[in-house]
Amino acid sequence: MKTNWLGILTPLLAGATLAAATLSVHAQGIAPAAAQVAAGDEAVLEMHKAFRRGDKARLAQLLPTAQGHPLEPWAAYWELRARLEEAQPAEVLAFLQRWSGTYQEDRLRNDWLLLLGQRRDWERFADLLPGFRMQDDREVRCYDLSIRLMQGRANAESGAEVLQNWYAQRDADDGCAHAAGEMLAAGRIKPLDVWRRARLAADTGRLRAVRQAVTLVAPEAVAQLEQALAAPAKYLAARATAPGRARQELVVLALIRMAQSDAPGAARLLDGKWGVHLSSEERNWVWGVIGKQAAVGLSPDALGYFGRASRDADLTDEMLAWKTRAALRAGQWKAVARSIDAMSAAAREDPAWTYWRARAFMADRPGDEDRAQARKLYERIAGTTGFYEQLALEELGTPVTPPPPPEPLTAEEKAAARANPSLNRGLYAILLGLRSEGVREWNYATNLHTPGGMAERELLAAADFACQHQVWDRCINTSERTRVGIDMAQRFPMPHRAAVLERTQQIGLDPAYVYGLIRQESRFIMDARSGVGASGLMQVMPATARWTARKIGLEGFTPDQINDRDTNITIGTAYLKLALDDFEGSMPLAAAAYNAGPGRPRNWRNGPVLEGAIWAENVPFAETRDYVKKVLANTVNYAAVLTGRPQSLKGRLGVVGPRVAPGEDPSKELP
Numbered sequence: 001m002k003t004n005w006l007g008i009l010t011p012l013l014a015g016a017t018l019a020a021a022t023l024s025v026h027a028q029g030i031a032p033a034a035a036q037v038a039a040g041d042e043a044v045l046e047m048h049k050a051f052r053r054g055d056k057a058r059l060a061q062l063l064p065t066a067q068g069h070p071l072e073p074w075a076a077y078w079e080l081r082a083r084l085e086e087a088q089p090a091e092v093l094a095f096l097q098r099w100s101g102t103y104q105e106d107r108l109r110n111d112w113l114l115l116l117g118q119r120r121d122w123e124r125f126a127d128l129l130p131g132f133r134m135q136d137d138r139e140v141r142c143y144d145l146s147i148r149l150m151q152g153r154a155n156a157e158s159g160a161e162v163l164q165n166w167y168a169q170r171d172a173d174d175g176c177a178h179a180a181g182e183m184l185a186a187g188r189i190k191p192l193d194v195w196r197r198a199r200l201a202a203d204t205g206r207l208r209a210v211r212q213a214v215t216l217v218a219p220e221a222v223a224q225l226e227q228a229l230a231a232p233a234k235y236l237a238a239r240a241t242a243p244g245r246a247r248q249e250l251v252v253l254a255l256i257r258m259a260q261s262d263a264p265g266a267a268r269l270l271d272g273k274w275g276v277h278l279s280s281e282e283r284n285w286v287w288g289v290i291g292k293q294a295a296v297g298l299s300p301d302a303l304g305y306f307g308r309a310s311r312d313a314d315l316t317d318e319m320l321a322w323k324t325r326a327a328l329r330a331g332q333w334k335a336v337a338r339s340i341d342a343m344s345a346a347a348r349e350d351p352a353w354t355y356w357r358a359r360a361f362m363a364d365r366p367g368d369e370d371r372a373q374a375r376k377l378y379e380r381i382a383g384t385t386g387f388y389e390q391l392a393l394e395e396l397g398t399p400v401t402p403p404p405p406p407e408p409l410t411a412e413e414k415a416a417a418r419a420n421p422s423l424n425r426g427l428y429a430i431l432l433g434l435r436s437e438g439v440r441e442w443n444y445a446t447n448l449h450t451p452g453g454m455a456e457r458e459l460l461a462a463a464d465f466a467c468q469h470q471v472w473d474r475c476i477n478t479s480e481r482t483r484v485g486i487d488m489a490q491r492f493p494m495p496h497r498a499a500v501l502e503r504t505q506q507i508g509l510d511p512a513y514v515y516g517l518i519r520q521e522s523r524f525i526m527d528a529r530s531g532v533g534a535s536g537l538m539q540v541m542p543a544t545a546r547w548t549a550r551k552i553g554l555e556g557f558t559p560d561q562i563n564d565r566d567t568n569i570t571i572g573t574a575y576l577k578l579a580l581d582d583f584e585g586s587m588p589l590a591a592a593a594y595n596a597g598p599g600r601p602r603n604w605r606n607g608p609v610l611e612g613a614i615w616a617e618n619v620p621f622a623e624t625r626d627y628v629k630k631v632l633a634n635t636v637n638y639a640a641v642l643t644g645r646p647q648s649l650k651g652r653l654g655v656v657g658p659r660v661a662p663g664e665d666p667s668k669e670l671p
Contacts, residue, residue, distance in 0.1 A: 538572025612653025
């Protein structure tokens with residue numbers, strides 16, 4: 001592996017890309033020769049392994065060998081981070097000064113701020129906070145708001161900001177929970193706000209966060225809470241009434257938990273026994289949860305459950321999103337409009353709900369005012385690259401065509417990107433195999449080093465830097481951040497073009513569809529590997545690869561071949577073509593099958609015949625829903641680039657409904 005990496009890295013080290021930039025990033029002016037830097041690669045990789053093991057002694061032993069290496073800031077970070085809890089403040093301050101201006105300085109500052117907050121060392125926390133450039137950690141912000149409250153500097157919005165950050169935390173945390181407790185004691189937030197955190201956590205199965213919230217607002221109820229969470233049906237059956245606010249909220253939490261596995265059962269209990277014991281707000285919330293669970297299950301009863309809520313304002317944006325989806329599925333356009341109108345202003349700005357609100361204006365004999373309102377909404381989001389942006393463009397009567405390229409980058413703009421220390425370290429780390437570290441450093445350089453991130457031309461130059469070294473994921477993701485100038489060659493590159501075109505022509509598959517899928521699956525990372533074991537450009541699972549190899553008569557296939565480019569493309573395209581054929585040419589269904597397995601979209605297609613966009617928006621899995629929309633939008637863009645002709649997303653979406661061909665569904669054979 002060492003030889004392969006050196007073959008890639010040595011040319012970079014020899015040129016201005018890394019020799020003049022990465023190797024001169026520090027005030028000390030360290031500039032070792034390429035061979036000296038390469039000799040330290042193994043030490044850096046060993047340090048990374050030691051860091052992941054938590055081996056403090058090995059990290060300390062290896063640190064001197066990384067001196068002068070382009071990734072020395074990472075080596076120094078790993079060594080100190082591994083022992084941060086025992087480190088002296090002076091050591092931390094020395095590190096921050098030594099690596100001032102780097103991602104590693106800001107990363108360690110973030111880590112140290114969290115530790116100081118946990119220790120309630122508010123004086124040191126306040127001294128250190130102004131130098132925190134990223135400002136992207138909700139927990140750090142919550143600690144800051146706690147300090148402001150203690151110092152009498154909290155403003156009228158502080159409580160709401162704490163809640164916003166707290167609700168967004170996936171699981172229990174110290175910073176925002178502490179701030180919420182302080183705001184609750186000071187009367188800046190209400191007990192209901194804390195109970196709502198418990199409800200949100202219960203709905204997503206984050207039971208530690210549920211316990212944390214209930215401990216803040218009603219510590220005496222924690223023992224009963226455990227019963228409600230562990231066996232909600234039993235808890236609800238064993239009680240006749242719910243006197244007191246805490247008891248009512250425990251009933252709400254139990255009903256939420258029950259709805260996750262038995263929405264109809266929870267509805268019966270709420271309607272027949274518990275509804276009279278709850279407040280209107282509590283009832284509406286539970287009906288919203290039940291309606292959401294039914295909508296996720298594509299049940300025709302979903303809208304009926306949502307309809308039991310007497311006030312849409314008591315529902316969360318997520319509940320209203322699922323109410324909108326259920327209404328779309330049922331063709332109830334007035335309900336679509338009401339649900340979207342009840343969302344928060346921020347949620348209504350989402351292109352999905354902007355588009356569907358415009359469609360609702362155009363349903364059922366629209367008048368001139370309706371048409372004008374719809375057109376205004378379409379124009380707000382219309383564009384060429386995103387799913388709903390493309391649909392809005394088509395509603396305005398304009399097919400999708402590639403936008404004109406931005407002005408070519410100047411030599412000075414390209415040179416500035418090549419001279420950026422964090423971009424260079426990020427690129428070096430990625431090429432060395434430290435992808436996670438490299439991606440974080442690259443993203444810091446483009447998004448967070450300066451407030452608001454890089455300007456448009458800087459982003460285009462950074463993307464070009466990544467493209468030139470075929471680090472396609474950073475090329476694409478960086479270019480996607482531009483809003484004025486859209487460089488289609490950066491956003492929709494076509495690596496391995498000859499191999500893809502040859503293979504797709506052989507099997508009769510649209511190359512734009514293949515490129516659209518690869519872009520979403522792996523961002524063209526050759527050695528990409530998912531958390532579930534999928535590998536390569538087209539992210540093929542081992543079992544799927546073996547089945548497909550047998551199906552197409554690929555003799556001598558072994559699982560280790562899946563990371564070979566041509567083999568991966570051969571098997572991935574073959575499986576995609578089989579899925580497309582089995583799903584009667586439906587691109588949305590085949591994309592869903594590729595991502596979630598064929599069994600799920602086979603079930604999701606049952607029910608009413610829907611236009612493809614409505615079906616895609618109702619895909620129950622958030623990951624697959626996002627995947628289908630992005631693959632199809634990608635496909636349209638690649639088709640526009642490959643053919644040079646205007647394209648239609650609607651035409652590729654088609655309609656989706658139950659299988660109409662006679663005989664057994666052939667997709668049952670697909671793994």
